[in-house]
Amino acid sequence: MFDFAPPADADKATLYDDLLSAADALTAGEPDAIANMANISALIWQFLPNLNWAGFYRMVEDQLVLGPFQGKTACIRIPLGRGVCGTAAASGETQLVEDVHAFPGHIACDAASASEIVVPVIVGGRVAAVLDLDSPVPARFDDADKAGLEMLVARIGSRLG
Numbered sequence: 001m002f003d004f005a006p007p008a009d010a011d012k013a014t015l016y017d018d019l020l021s022a023a024d025a026l027t028a029g030e031p032d033a034i035a036n037m038a039n040i041s042a043l044i045w046q047f048l049p050n051l052n053w054a055g056f057y058r059m060v061e062d063q064l065v066l067g068p069f070q071g072k073t074a075c076i077r078i079p080l081g082r083g084v085c086g087t088a089a090a091s092g093e094t095q096l097v098e099d100v101h102a103f104p105g106h107i108a109c110d111a112a113s114a115s116e117i118v119v120p121v122i123v124g125g126r127v128a129a130v131l132d133l134d135s136p137v138p139a140r141f142d143d144a145d146k147a148g149l150e151m152l153v154a155r156i157g158s159r160l161g
């Protein structure tokens, strides 16, 4: 039983500091990547406000396949280079999208999504998965979110792939 709670009224930097500590503690010593992805998506869902989807797609035979997540049911397979997730996986670069409707090829799993951030999880020099967060609020994600989430996957990425 774990009892991690986001700090009340925290600024983003503090929120991400606490999220990182909780994620580290939660995954320490656990080698099963799927179990860790499940707990990390639940933790993000609990810590970060204004999300309608938070979870992972795993790289399986050069395709992204739906992994553990929180939110509504989602599309299962995404080819490399397609949508925001496929672009992050193909480029190895975080995609920060203020307006999903302006992103060429965006894949709308939930019509409520307005903005999105996708961070590649790189393990052993290759993209093992992507972490995808969606929000119903336009421009919900900024550079502080990008930095915090990139730090998260850098810290615990080897436990996710």
Ligand code: SME
Pocket (backbone or CB within 6 Å): 053, 074, 075, 078, 082, 083, 084, 085, 086, 105, 106, 107, 108, 109, 110, 113, 116, 132, 134
């Ligand atoms: N919007 C993503 C698809 C995944 S869902 O948001 C969960 C994309 O364009 O890749």
